Amino acid sequence: MIEFIKGYIDYVNPEYIVIESNQIGYLVYTPNPFVFRKNAKELVTVYTYQHVREDVLALYGFKTREERALFVKLLNVSGIGPKGGLAILASGQVQQVVSAIENEDEKYLVKFPGVGKKTARQMILDLKGKLTDLISHPEIDLFAEDYEAEVNPQTPSTALEEAVEALKVLGFAEREINKVVPQLISEVMTTDQYIKKALQKLLK
Structure with missing residues (x-):
């Protein structure tokens, strides 16, 4: 390993x-x-x-061992593979996902791409009570301001196009993405800022 x-x-x-x-x-x-x-x-x-x-x-x-630990635990849930695990971690922070599982918040869990009611229920059944080692550890917010600077400046159109491709890779349907893109076009941001903003809207 x-x-x-x-x-x-x-x-x-x-x-x-x-x-x-x-x-x-x-x-x-x-x-x-x-x-x-x-x-x-x-x-x-x-x-x-x-x-x-x-x-x-x-x-x-x-970025952190806590992220990796949650990813490995998610792989043990029937119906979640590596791609699904990455999508969950990209869309939600470790503490938010752990809290949703511990509180049996299916409504929150089904917002992740590829997670339906059956998978959300399976996540709760398989993982509730087994994530306590992840609760007390501080984690880095991948979308915090300190992590949003780009080394190479991009044009807004290129950054938005990259963000759209990243959302597709995460498993969001094109129709879902198309709903939020018009709300982003007027803003000038970096790729990861576009992703952050889009995820906030997609997971409402």
Whole structure:
């Protein structure tokens, strides 16, 4: 198991990042790759989970150990795979998701892409009472102001297009995305700011 990778961000796209460490580029799937753009010239630590199946060997990466721990627990829920786990972590913070499960808040859980009532109920049945180790730990808000700076300036149209692609990767339907895009066009923001704003609207 690879605990973490420490290196420099070489490439970012809507699905994954490439982090270079000791002249090796690791392709790592993350909940919201664009939050790593501000780290392009900095040494960063990405906490990883190696997912192995007969036909798949993939690395998933997170800003904190708490994020990774919740991701691993979500994989144990019937109906949730790696893509679904990433979508939940991209859309909601660890403490919010844990609180919803502990409080049996199905209404909140079904807002995540790919999570219906059956899956939400399964999350509660499988995980309630088993997430206490995640409750008391502080976590980094991936969408806080300090994480929104872009290293390379983009045009608003490019940033919005990237945000739309990222939302599709997370599992949101095109019709859902099309409802919120008109509310974003008038604002000039970075990619991850667009994603943050869109998620706030999609999860209302």
